[in-house]
Amino acid sequence: MNVPDTLRYSSDHEWALLLDDGSIKIGITDYAQDALGDVVFVELPDVGAALDAGATFGEVESTKSVSDLFAPLAGTVAAVNDQLTENPEKINEDPYGDGWICTIAPTDATTYDSLLDAAAYLQLIEG
Numbered sequence: 001m002n003v004p005d006t007l008r009y010s011s012d013h014e015w016a017l018l019l020d021d022g023s024i025k026i027g028i029t030d031y032a033q034d035a036l037g038d039v040v041f042v043e044l045p046d047v048g049a050a051l052d053a054g055a056t057f058g059e060v061e062s063t064k065s066v067s068d069l070f071a072p073l074a075g076t077v078a079a080v081n082d083q084l085t086e087n088p089e090k091i092n093e094d095p096y097g098d099g100w101i102c103t104i105a106p107t108d109a110t111t112y113d114s115l116l117d118a119a120a121y122l123q124l125i126e127g
Contacts, residue, residue: 032067051076055071
């Protein structure tokens with residue numbers, strides 16, 4: 001499994017990346033996209049929506065199942081990856097790049113540091 005050291009992770013299999021402007025980019029992990037199988041639809045959150053940490057903010061539908069997306073931290077949706085509307089397979093092809101889901105302006109940026117680092121996430125998925 002690809003688990004980049006530069007990202008933080010939630011136990012719900014979302015990744016987070018702190019950007020230079022203080023916003024947080026969010027997507028699902030390589031482990032999650034592999035478990036889902038071929039992604040065929042992504043329900044994106046609305047720009048401006050307020051998210052609570054752990055709250056559902058969208059869905060990913062695959063040929064196998066439908067899975068909720070959970071906010072790794074609280075904040076306001078600043079942008080969404082509109083490419084996923086027409087090309088949801090980008091999540092399978094490049095979960096940490098073109099397959100990102102949204103960016104949020106965090107309510108409390110320090111909560112980013114409380115997310116799992118790569119080693120802790122690997123321990124979670126490898127059991």
